[in-house]
Amino acid sequence: MNRILKKTQLSDDVFQLRVAAPLIAAERKPGQFVILQLDSDFGERIPLTIADADAGEGSITLIFQVVGKTTHRLADLHEGDCIVNLLGPLGQPTHIAKFGTVVAVGGGIGVAPLYPITQALRQAGNRIIIIMGARTQRLLILEREMRALADEFILCTDDGSCGRKALVTEPLKELCARVPKPDLVVAIGPPVMMKFCAETTRPFGVPIVVSLNTIMVDGTGMCGGCRVTVGGVTRFVCVDGPEFDGHQVDFDNMMQRLSAYKKLEDHAYDQCHLEQEIKRQQEAAS
Amino acid sequence: MSHPTPQQLADQARAALKRIGPGCPALKPKERLAIPPQPMPAQDPQSRRRNLREVALGYTPEQARLEALRCWQCKNAACVAGCPVCINIPGFIQAIVEGDFQRSVDIIKEVSLLPAVCGRVCPQEGQCQLTCTVGKALKDVNQAVSIGRLERFVADWEREQGRVQVPPVKPATGRKVAVVGSGPAGITVAADVRREGHTVTIFEAFHKPGGVMVYGIPEFRLPKVIVQKEVETLEQMGVKIHLNFVVGRTRKLLDQLEQDGFDAMFIGVGAGLPKFMNIPGENLVGVFSANEYLTRANLMRAYDFERADTPIFRSTRVAVLGGGNVAMDAARMAVRLGAQEVHLVYRRTEVEMPARVEEVAHAKEEGVIFHILQNAKRILGDAAGRVTGMECLRYELGAPDASGRRRPVEIPGSEFVMDVDTVICAIGNEANPLLRQTTAGLVHNKWGNIVTDENQKTSLDGVYAGGDIVLGAATVILAMGQGRVAAAAINQRLAAQDRPKVLPLEGAENPEISI
Numbered sequence: 135m136n137r138i139l140k141k142t143q144l145s146d147d148v149f150q151l152r153v154a155a156p157l158i159a160a161e162r163k164p165g166q167f168v169i170l171q172l173d174s175d176f177g178e179r180i181p182l183t184i185a186d187a188d189a190g191e192g193s194i195t196l197i198f199q200v201v202g203k204t205t206h207r208l209a210d211l212h213e214g215d216c217i218v219n220l221l222g223p224l225g226q227p228t229h230i231a232k233f234g235t236v237v238a239v240g241g242g243i244g245v246a247p248l249y250p251i252t253q254a255l256r257q258a259g260n261r262i263i264i265i266m267g268a269r270t271q272r273l274l275i276l277e278r279e280m281r282a283l284a285d286e287f288i289l290c291t292d293d294g295s296c297g298r299k300a301l302v303t304e305p306l307k308e309l310c311a312r313v314p315k316p317d318l319v320v321a322i323g324p325p326v327m328m329k330f331c332a333e334t335t336r337p338f339g340v341p342i343v344v345s346l347n348t349i350m351v352d353g354t355g356m357c358g359g360c361r362v363t364v365g366g367v368t369r370f371v372c373v374d375g376p377e378f379d380g381h382q383v384d385f386d387n388m389m390q391r392l393s394a395y396k397k398l399e400d401h402a403y404d405q406c407h408l409e410q411e412i413k414r415q416q417e418a419a420s
Numbered sequence: 421m422s423h424p425t426p427q428q429l430a431d432q433a434r435a436a437l438k439r440i441g442p443g444c445p446a447l448k449p450k451e452r453l454a455i456p457p458q459p460m461p462a463q464d465p466q467s468r469r470r471n472l473r474e475v476a477l478g479y480t481p482e483q484a485r486l487e488a489l490r491c492w493q494c495k496n497a498a499c500v501a502g503c504p505v506c507i508n509i510p511g512f513i514q515a516i517v518e519g520d521f522q523r524s525v526d527i528i529k530e531v532s533l534l535p536a537v538c539g540r541v542c543p544q545e546g547q548c549q550l551t552c553t554v555g556k557a558l559k560d561v562n563q564a565v566s567i568g569r570l571e572r573f574v575a576d577w578e579r580e581q582g583r584v585q586v587p588p589v590k591p592a593t594g595r596k597v598a599v600v601g602s603g604p605a606g607i608t609v610a611a612d613v614r615r616e617g618h619t620v621t622i623f624e625a626f627h628k629p630g631g632v633m634v635y636g637i638p639e640f641r642l643p644k645v646i647v648q649k650e651v652e653t654l655e656q657m658g659v660k661i662h663l664n665f666v667v668g669r670t671r672k673l674l675d676q677l678e679q680d681g682f683d684a685m686f687i688g689v690g691a692g693l694p695k696f697m698n699i700p701g702e703n704l705v706g707v708f709s710a711n712e713y714l715t716r717a718n719l720m721r722a723y724d725f726e727r728a729d730t731p732i733f734r735s736t737r738v739a740v741l742g743g744g745n746v747a748m749d750a751a752r753m754a755v756r757l758g759a760q761e762v763h764l765v766y767r768r769t770e771v772e773m774p775a776r777v778e779e780v781a782h783a784k785e786e787g788v789i790f791h792i793l794q795n796a797k798r799i800l801g802d803a804a805g806r807v808t809g810m811e812c813l814r815y816e817l818g819a820p821d822a823s824g825r826r827r828p829v830e831i832p833g834s835e836f837v838m839d840v841d842t843v844i845c846a847i848g849n850e851a852n853p854l855l856r857q858t859t860a861g862l863v864h865n866k867w868g869n870i871v872t873d874e875n876q877k878t879s880l881d882g883v884y885a886g887g888d889i890v891l892g893a894a895t896v897i898l899a900m901g902q903g904r905v906a907a908a909a910i911n912q913r914l915a916a917q918d919r920p921k922v923l924p925l926e927g928a929e930n931p932e933i934s935i
């Protein structure tokens with residue numbers, strides 16, 4: 135079950151896994167995610183977006199950044215290993231329709247969930263403008279794949295190591311000022327990026343959809359840990375989302391909630407990292 | 421307060437039993453009334469505040485016999501009428517008096533599948549013990565015969581003696597039934613349907629089976645090994661359990677029915693959508709649903725700080741909102757996770773609390789501070805969005821409302837601030853929308869609960885439902901009761917259908933099938 139068919143390192147700390155999961159592959163739609171757990175007794179359950187799927191092969195593609203203990207362990211798995219628990223597809227699929235011109239903004243690892251959504255939007259006949267951004271060149275992922283979907287492609291890095299030296303909001307603002315303005319923006323990336331994309335589009339009245347990745351336990355609506363404030367109302371990312379109207383999301387509250395366990399998580403990550411380093415050194419020594 | 425040790429209680433029971441004499445003495449009602457009600461031996465409150473082990477330790481055989489002797493064996497058996505599944509209560513109690521514990525548990529199992537669970541978590545004082553004649557004679561429901569403790573005693577005895585039998589399964593019929601959810605309703609349906617020889621597959625969204633008995637009810641009230649044992653028995657009967665499978669998403673319910681060859685389906689997914697108060701500050705860091713708090717602690721084992729990867733909030737001062745069993749569980753869990761102060765805030769009085777009397781008593785013994793006739797008005801936070809306090813209002817009781825309970829009315833201007841860093845909402849659950857959103861034609865009421873007929877059949881042909889998704893938030897025993905009704909209806913439906921459906925290969929897995 136859930137065997138890893140292929141593992142690829144996309145950048146320093148970003149990995150891509152193709153995992154055998156025929157049921158999920160058959161049902162998943164763009165915008166949906168899975169929850170995985172690496173140990174049934176003591177492992178934590180983490181949500182990851184589905185970057186791609188091959189229903190014929192019965193596999194899904196997961197792309198993740200090593201940010202905590204579980205992603206650290208996930209990165210340590212090899213081809214042939216199994217992900218003990220994998221649940222999905224979860225969340226509401228993206229609303230795909232012909233909107234006209236759609237700007238897809240992907241920041242860092244956010245490009246992974248953005249890819250299948252952009253693919254579907256293109257198939258639905260939209261004109262696609264892609265803005266891809268990262269801190270620096272080596273953190274860019276899926277550049278080739280995204281380029282292939284774009285009618286217009288804008289690349290930026292914070293440090294200028296590749297493409298424009300700019301934050302994604304700069305070209306986004308320019309696009310919003312164009313006549314005619316874009317019909318829809320889809321932005322996925324770090325919360326702070328999504329927040330400022332929402333602020334950028336707001337004065338232009340350009341609608342924006344964001345995909346939120348919050349803390350979850352069950353992923354089916356049972357715990358409410360993922361809740362966010364949208365338009366003054368509490369919504370659950372797992373069953374009502376993960377996509378919401380970016381102009382309505384209370385990003386500050388969401389970011390605060392994401393840091394609820396920061397200290398404990400950092401400690402767990404450090405422990406895990408240390409253990410792995412010791413193991414590596416011991417292996418090297420023998 | 422002195423806490424009697426289990427040894428003291430056992431000694432007292434032995435001495436009392438000696439005075440009454442061996443065998444089944446013919447006691448007059450008055451003599452039975454004179455027998456002291458047997459308290460439940462329990463872990464000392466001070467030590468249990470820091471461990472997860474079960475609090476109530478269970479009767480000794482002497483205590484059980486003595487308690488059983490208190491029963492009048494009334495002809496009209498008012499207790500049976502109070503039991504949602506009509507267990508032959510005088511019958512199983514008499515078997516305890518006679519020392520035939522096996523017969524006793526067998527009598528219970530004629531109708532109840534999960535006696536070790538129900539003996540622990542049933543709200544007996546509102547059911548069988550409420551109507552008990554002994555309690556009435558003593559004018560105190562808390563002095564009724566402890567039917568639940570006796571049920572637990574014989575169920576535990578059977579398990580501990582290794583006598584739990586795997587129920588016989590009839591030859592394979594070739595019919596397939598899907599059960600959605602592995603909580604008390606689902607487990608009951610699976611067992612009852614499997615017994616008739618049908619193939620049964622349980623689909624469970626979590627990575628462990630058991631539903632609320634595993635993620636919700638804490639170890640200190642219901643040891644997980646008991647639930648595991650029930651699940652093992654199901655597996656030994658040949659029930660398949662598909663974990664990490666959320667019906668409606670991993671596969672649509674109607675696809676399972678129409679394409680995957682299931683002849684009938686049972687939906688027992690539980691309530692599963694926590695309610696919040698809809699007050700300002702509810703999404704601050706440090707505000708949790710009891711579902712989340714308890715799932716982290718129970719299912720994800722976050723209480724094991726060293727080994728568990730799932731973090732849990734390290735609180736100093738906790739407020740729990742609500743007065744039900746879940747509120748007690750959350751409060752007592754917070755105590756065990758090291759909180760210095762745990763406050764339980766309830767807007768009515770203790771009389772109206774839906775929690776079991778025993779849980780309320782245990783919570784108090786463990787130091788949970790009760791605040792009745794109070795409720796949260798808003799939750800206060802700092803610049804980082806973390807909880808710093810909770811503004812509360814005081815209430816008084818007004819006229820009775822639709823539920824018959826006196827309605828709490830707020831006292832204007834009575835606001836005050838409670839200094840807490842964590843708020844846990846335990847004010848109930850609503851119906852989870854996932855299945856109704858993804859299943860066309862499944863009729864539900866305005867609260868989202870699935871509508872069924874008296875046989876638990878839904879608006880869809882071949883689809884049945886029971887437990888909290890039908891009842892709203894209820895109890896294990898009611899879920900089990902509905903499961904029994906649904907299973908009977910499913911079995912009847914399948915028996916009435918034309919036979920034989922060509923026996924698939926699965927039949928070969930059943931050892932009882934002869935070709």
